[in-house]
Amino acid sequence: MESNPTYLPVVAAAIGPDGDGRWLMHRRPEGKAHAGLWEFPGGKIDAGEGAREALVREIEEECGLSLDPETMREAAFAADDPRGGTRARPILLLLYHCPRWSGRPISREGGEWQWFAPHRIAQLEKPPLDRQLCARFFG
Numbered sequence: 001m002e003s004n005p006t007y008l009p010v011v012a013a014a015i016g017p018d019g020d021g022r023w024l025m026h027r028r029p030e031g032k033a034h035a036g037l038w039e040f041p042g043g044k045i046d047a048g049e050g051a052r053e054a055l056v057r058e059i060e061e062e063c064g065l066s067l068d069p070e071t072m073r074e075a076a077f078a079a080d081d082p083r084g085g086t087r088a089r090p091i092l093l094l095l096y097h098c099p100r101w102s103g104r105p106i107s108r109e110g111g112e113w114q115w116f117a118p119h120r121i122a123q124l125e126k127p128p129l130d131r132q133l134c135a136r137f138f139g
């Protein structure tokens with residue numbers, strides 16, 4: 001069977017817990033898809049890139065945190081149904097638990113960064129696939 005080149009591969013990070021049991025979320029800036037909604041931070045995997053490598057790059061670009069790729073663990077995934085959605089390319093969103101990092105988040109690309117307890121993350125307005133990841137990751 002041939003592989004499926006249709007999906008757009010996207011990685012996302014569950015960064016935490018911090019000393020207070022909180023996790024880092026990103027609020028998407030105005031002018032982008034899902035503006036104003038809170039997501040697990042991350043982005044698209046470039047051609048030829050590994051998932052952990054892409055996550056380290058995206059998080060560094062967006063907020064300056066350095067993630068430790070050695071301690072990252074696959075945590076959950078969510079995918080669009082290729083026939084159900086209206087967009088040309090369905091998303092395959094891979095969530096990694098990232099328990100070790102260094103630095104403090106600063107907004108480098110216009111989004112907002114905040115640490116939240118899991119019950120607060122459940123209440124945030126999120127894009128559809130992040131809602132699924134939240135339910136799967138925090139239960």
Ligand SMILES: Nc1nc2c([nH]c(=O)n2[C@H]2C[C@H](O)[C@@H](COP(=O)(O)OP(=O)(O)OP(=O)(O)O)O2)c(=O)[nH]1
Nearest residue numbers: 010032033039040042043044091093127128129130
């Ligand atoms: N996290 C998340 N992303 C989603 C969902 N649905 C959906 O179409 N997307 C899209 C929006 C973006 O095209 C892509 C996420 O990659 P990204 O964060 O690097 O994209 P971006 O909008 O910042 O775009 P760019 O400037 O990097 O091109 O996935 C969803 O439910 N959750």
